[in-house]
Amino acid sequence: MINLSKLSKIDFLVLISVVIIGLIHLPFPFSGDQALFTIGALEMQQGKVLYRDFWDLKQPGIYYFYFLAGNLFGFNEIGVHIFELIYMVFFSIILQLTLKTYFQHRIIASLVPLLTVSAYYISSYHRQFTQVEGLVGFPLFICLWLTYQSFNHEGKPRFIQLLISGFMGGIVLIFKLIFLPILLAFWLTILLHSVLIKHQKFQKIFIEICVPIFLGLIFPILVVVSYFAGVNSLSIVYKTFFVYPRQVVADGTFNISKLVFGTAWFLKNFVTLVLIAIVAVNVSLRQGKNLLTLLxxxxxxxxxxxxxxxxxSLWSYHYLLLFVPTGILATKGLDILWQPFKELSSRRIKVLVSFLFLLPLLLNFQFKSVALVKNNFALTEETRFKYQTVFREDYTLLRSEISFLSQPGNLPGEIFVAGDPSIYYLSGRTQATSLNGWSLELFLSEQWPQLLQELDLSKPPYIFISDNDESRIKKGFPKILELIEKRYHILSKSNDGIWYILN
Structure with a gap:
């Protein structure tokens, strides 16, 4: 149980700050990814089975998150972001309660959520919010913390700590399997420490550590596997998790421009935190050899x-995987530098140093806050839309393009979009095929005939093909365009693509 009585007044002030910062971001628009997750979660709520009836390359954790958010608060931007805020505030409380002994100065320990969760909010825009890498930091931290705590315990306490650590590791893998090496590194560290530092027998300690971790790890995975076995979908799940990713990597090329762009985004927002975190790593590992710092x-x-x-397939949001360790280590750096900072004689220098430290985050926060105030805090549907277009200029174009779908006399039914899934979300329509048209560049050769077959059988009344995806379809499987030209005629053209209507 969480004991809130252990939180100080400063802790609560920091938590209130986190809540306020989070509230500013509730009306933020979805990007295509979040729109896809929302539509997928909505279809799950309507009885469809993930991967069988609605396919995506991602592991199911992100869809479960949106499914919970939608059922609790609504399948829309506000609903998803409210659930995300509750999730992040709970994470902030856990950070404050668990890390107090990691810092020398109590006031610094209270600031951890500001340099982690608040930094996540302030640095993120519509493309970064509520993505796997941002959400997975919570269970990853619990896994790390319990692994660290088990260093100092034996017997039943260690067993329980490692059991829950393994369980959290299982939750992480349900979000993304590729994070397994991080988990293994946590657990390998405790094994090596027990053998090399404490000189415990390898066979005995291996069993003591690995059994509870395995039991905890396998439980959430078995729950997911059992569900998909119950709906006869294990074959497609296996291919999605283990066959398709390998083939996608084999068919692709290393995209250096995306790597450079993503790294630039991360450094632009977190450069001061990274620099002060380096101070913490240098001092904490060289002088104190702190195991938590090492983890x-x-x-x-x-x-x-x-x-x-x-x-x-690298995008800027992938770098949110680093916001938790960066923020905690930066707070540790502040803890180390706190005494020299207090001894500065000039108040102006203190203010200047603080300003420079927070500058990257302050610029983002100012821009977002001003936009919110200018649009009357986005309290009505009209002002919310104006606020959203500040961050997604194409929202206006998208809404005008899909307006005909809600007009009297339009053809009812599910549609197909080769392009931004925001069209589904904004129009209130779901997709007519199990395969989505959001990531056609990652399609495998066997998926193109499947998409053709599904379009042939479902006969969606409307199809939208973006200009970029039209060229991908021509290159990947032109028979799809031949089917469209045979059964559909052009309804309208826009700067982004073509709408087709069934003959």
Missing amino acids: LVVWFVLGLGMIVLQAR
Whole structure:
């Protein structure tokens, strides 16, 4: 149970700040990814089975998150972001309660959520919010913390800690399997420490550590596997998790431009935190040999490696995998520098140093806050739409393009979009096929005939093909365009693509 009585007044002030910062972001628009997750979760709520009836390359964790958010607060931007805020505030409380002994100065320990969760909110825009890498930081931290705590315990307490650590590791894998090396590194660290530092017998300690971790790890995975076995979908799940990713990587090329762009985004927002975190790592590992610091460094380094491995489909939000270790280590750096900072004689210098430290985050926060105030805090549907177009200029174009779908006399039914899934979300229509048209560049050769077959059988009344995806379809499987030209005629053209209507 969480004991809130252990929180100080400063802790609560920090939590209130986190809530306020989070509230500013509730009306933020979805990007295509979030729109896809929302539509997928909505279809799950209507009885469809993930991967069988609605396919995506991602593991199911993100869809379960949106499913819970939608059922609790609504399948829309506000509903998803409210659930995300509750999730992040709960994470903030856990950070404050668990890390108090990690810092020398109590006031610094209270600030951890500001340099982690608040930094996540302030640095993120519509493309980064509520993505796997941002959400997975919570269970990853619990896994790391319990692994660290087990260093100092034996017997039943260690068993329980490692059991829950394994369980959290299972939750992480349900979000994304590629994070397994990070988890293994956490658990390998405790094994090596027990054998090399404490000189415990390898066979005995291996069993003591691995059994509870395995039991905890396998439980959430078995629950998911049992569900998909119950709906006769294990075959497609196996292919999605283990066959398709390998083939996608084999068919692709390393995208250096995406790597450079993503790294630039991360450094632009987190550069001061990274610099002060380096101070913490240098002092904490060289002088104190702190194991918690070591585990956080392992998380950062291996996390960076996982990001580079995804260079074919790398996006800026992948770097959110690093916001938790970066923020905690930056707070540790502040803890180390707190006494020299207090001894500065000039108040102006103190203010200047504080301003420079927070500058990257302050610029983002100012821009978002001003936009919210200018649009009357986005309290009505009209002002919310104006606020959203500040961050997604194409929202106006998208809404005008899909307006005909809600007019009297339009053809009812599910549609197909080769392009931004926001069209589904904004129009209130779901997709007519199990395969979505959001990531056609990652399609495998066997998926093109499947998409053709599904379009042939479902006969969606409307089809939208973006200009970019039209060229991909021509290159990947032109028979799809031949089917469309045979059964459909052009309804309208826009700067982004073509709407087709069934003959």
